Amino acid sequence: MISMACNIAGVSMKNPIIMASGTYGFGREYQEYVAPALLGGIVGKGLTLHPKDGNQGVRINETASGLLNSVGLENPGVVAFLKDELDEMTRWDTAVIANIGGANLEEYVQAVALITENAQKRRTMNRRGVDMLELNISCPNVKQGGMQFGVQTEMAREVVRQVRNVTTLPLVVKLSPNAENITEMAIMCEKEGADGVSLINTFSAMKIDIRRRRSVFENTYAGLSGPAIKPIALRMVHQVAQAVSIPVIGIGGISSVEDIIEFTMAGAAAIQIGTYNFVQLRAGAELVEGLEQWMQREKVNSLDEIRGII
Numbered sequence: 200m201i202s203m204a205c206n207i208a209g210v211s212m213k214n215p216i217i218m219a220s221g222t223y224g225f226g227r228e229y230q231e232y233v234a235p236a237l238l239g240g241i242v243g244k245g246l247t248l249h250p251k252d253g254n255q256g257v258r259i260n261e262t263a264s265g266l267l268n269s270v271g272l273e274n275p276g277v278v279a280f281l282k283d284e285l286d287e288m289t290r291w292d293t294a295v296i297a298n299i300g301g302a303n304l305e306e307y308v309q310a311v312a313l314i315t316e317n318a319q320k321r322r323t324m325n326r327r328g329v330d331m332l333e334l335n336i337s338c339p340n341v342k343q344g345g346m347q348f349g350v351q352t353e354m355a356r357e358v359v360r361q362v363r364n365v366t367t368l369p370l371v372v373k374l375s376p377n378a379e380n381i382t383e384m385a386i387m388c389e390k391e392g393a394d395g396v397s398l399i400n401t402f403s404a405m406k407i408d409i410r411r412r413r414s415v416f417e418n419t420y421a422g423l424s425g426p427a428i429k430p431i432a433l434r435m436v437h438q439v440a441q442a443v444s445i446p447v448i449g450i451g452g453i454s455s456v457e458d459i460i461e462f463t464m465a466g467a468a469a470i471q472i473g474t475y476n477f478v479q480l481r482a483g484a485e486l487v488e489g490l491e492q493w494m495q496r497e498k499v500n501s502l503d504e505i506r507g508i509i
């Protein structure tokens with residue numbers, strides 16, 4: 200009997216396939232292509248305390264085997280998310296994960312406190328709230344904050360510590376590949392009470408418009424994602440999974456069942472699909488189906504049999 204079920208930080212998921220933040224809207228946008236209930240979970244678009252317009256100019260640029268983006272955390276803000284999106288999301292039989300960004304420490308703390316309060320209030324009314332938080336300390340596309348926190352372990356420690364103080368919700372910290380030392384960062388998160396880590400966010404990267412003799416992006420740099428980053432993401436997941444005992448969610452260029460198996464063998468408890476959602480709108484459904492077929496074919500009843508075997 201094959202089971203793809205997994206449990207991440209106390210949240211049960213029917214399979215380990217989660218849609219990555221910023222590539223799946225709030226799920227509604229993909230509903231006509233993939234039934235949300237097929238998925239292990241959906242991470243919503245990165246939220247900030249206040250609404251954000253995002254960056255001016257070019258936001259997306261395709262590279263060899265990858266994608267550069269400079270969206271700059273455009274989002275409706277936490278309050279609008281709780282009011283306009285959460286009811287719909289919590290109707291689906293899939294884990295609802297809120298991704299939180301911030302320009303400074305106070306913004307992170309207030310945003311997380313609001314979502315936590317909301318979840319508690321809904322619980323008293325027997326209604327489901329956000330199931331899990333993913334703390335984005337690693338967005339490279341906002342001038343202030345974000346990335347700043349994701350690079351230095353001691354700066355990140357303060358964010359994780361203060362956020363942990365104001366929430367009882369399962370807390371996963373999303374790590375940046377641009378961190379000075381990603382393993383040290385993950386160990387810090389575990390020590391500060393995070394329930395899991397997810398990695399990686401995008402690599403800081405660049406593209407120059409030689410005709411205009413300037414960067415393609417207003418903020419000069421942009422974030423690189425997609426198959427181009429997969430081998431590095433895999434190496435980082437492998438290193439981090441060996442260093443911590445909390446669950447590690449693998450992210451980075453995953454575009455096939457084989458990629459999911461690689462990340463699982465490297466130690467990932469679950470994985471997220473990002474850029475591949477833009478290539479294949481039915482990515483989630485295709486990969487869930489494909490993973491089950493692979494397990495049947497390979498006579499693997501549970502992914503625990505192959506997790507972290509490398």
Ligand SMILES: Cc1cc2nc3c(=O)[nH]c(=O)nc-3n(C[C@H](O)[C@H](O)[C@H](O)COP(=O)(O)O)c2cc1C
Binds near residue numbers: 244272335453475
């Ligand atoms: C257009 C775009 C927007 C993104 N927005 C967010 C975001 O708001 N918050 C976040 O934590 N990560 C964001 N990411 C990063 C992805 O969630 C993911 O970590 C990264 O793209 C690597 O995975 P992939 O190679 O499968 O895309 C974004 C990525 C892309 C391509």
